[in-house]
Amino acid sequence: MSGHEPWAQALPPSLSHSELMLFQHLVESETGIHLSMAKNALVANRLSRRLRELGLDSFAAYYTYVTSGGNEAEKVRMLDSLCTHETSFFRESRHFDLLRDHVFPEWVAQGAQGRRPRSLRVWSAGCSTGEEPYSLAMALLESFPQDSGWHLEIVATDLSTWAVRRAEEGLWNLERSRTIPPLLLRKYMLRGVRSQEGLMMAGPEVRQLLRFARANLHDPATWPVGKFDIIFCRNVLIYFGAEARVRVIQGLLQRLPETGYFFLGHAESLIGITAAARSVSANVYTPRPGPAEPSRE
Template sequence: MTGSAPWPPALPPALSHAELLLFQHLVEAETGIHLSTAKNALVANRLSRRLRELGLTSFAAYHAYVTARGNEAEKVRMLDSLCTHETSFFREPRHFELLRDPILPEWAAQGAKGQRPRSLRVWSAGCSTGEEPYSLAMTLLEAFPRGSGWNVEVVATDLSTWAVQRAAQGLWSQERARTIPTPLLRKYMLKGVRSQEGLMTAGPELRAVMRFDRANLHVPSTWPQGTFDLIFCRNVLIYFGAEARVRVIQGLLERLPATGYFFLGHAESLIGITAAARSVSANVYAPRPGPATLSRE
């Protein structure tokens, strides 16, 4: 028809309260994350595209599709869609200042005296698109550069497969560099040219110490093996239900030696949750000797 215009894409169906509860129960059972009823618009917005792609006309139908036997891949895709990926390089700078002084110098002195192994393992639990673990890697390599005799490993995990893949790629817009201190930016990042103009990528020194994998904090069997000197689990547990939060915290603290440190986000605290850790700075904890005492309050 001459002069005709295409029909606008179909509007997404409304997400009813009953449908929201279906996804609320599913997500909490799978991940420990609690979707409040205030998340109705967010859930509808993030899942509606998949409904259109599958030709489904209701969120209840999509829930049935996700939970069908043998459809684990779609379940992972759904969880990816609902994950939040807000992050930046050197977010909450005081945490990195605490690492630079006094934590890392103290460990360096202990290593020089043979009082601790000359190795460091760090876990960024909830790494999003990688800005946090790469910030940790830059901080650690400044204190323990290659050739210093120290072995540094940064393990980065996230529930979102998409986020882990992006983090492992180590490629960002140069606009993301604004929060990286200039000396570290010049030393550890590479500036894109020609087809990569406007982008930056992690340099080889950073990539050499990084390891990425998908992990569901609600399922300890998916966690990386071994213990860690530092665990960063910042701005993650605020999304968890109370019981799941307690279990995760207990498990994470068990992965730290007595000399390790546990970092939470600025809005998170262990007050009233556990007596198994002592506060060493705002939102930073160290394991407390003795049996763990946890509360679900």
């Protein structure tokens, strides 16, 4: 009797130890992300769909397909599949409290006194589906309104092309709004009606601050150019191997002036990684004074 055959055929192929090691090396060399051996089930689950779509019968065959010459698009698609996209609006709210209560008021005062340019650049490095950079946009506009004479720019990047497209779209299920302060929700988000019932969209004020792009933190050639006053790189580097983590952190700190701020996630720290930054709050750092830097102009 063949009634059980479709079910058997639907089962994904198993991912052997040697196959996982192939993908482990490939992903780490391309992105700095380290896939531990405990990720076997996750890798198998996330890649099995592509095997079915391509008609391949093993992960080794898929690895050969991905790494064959001229197949860069499939490699990007594979990396998209393996990226983690956990995020929320105003995640780790104490970071936004620090900006609102201490950092932004100081910069407003310095701008009024002519002690700093009336411009701010922020980089959300690892923006996922956009909740973080849109949260930053709302926070900025509360302290630096459109008519305040400040120029604001947020560059949001992610390794995943899929996540960048979703972030740029600026559209979420309404249930995602639960972590947005009610005042900011009413002020900066639009509620969907009719065909978009149950959805919310970022309003034009926050959208105009944002610029999105794909960037690989493991490859500085893909990074946005110039210096930033704030860099958020939260809950990203925990997935990196030790050497790649050190290299990325050193590179990111060089993109900040001495007055800039570097934000990590709650499980991340610079202890034992670099002496080039000092802690100002939990998981928040500023570069240590060093040789004079060239002008940002």
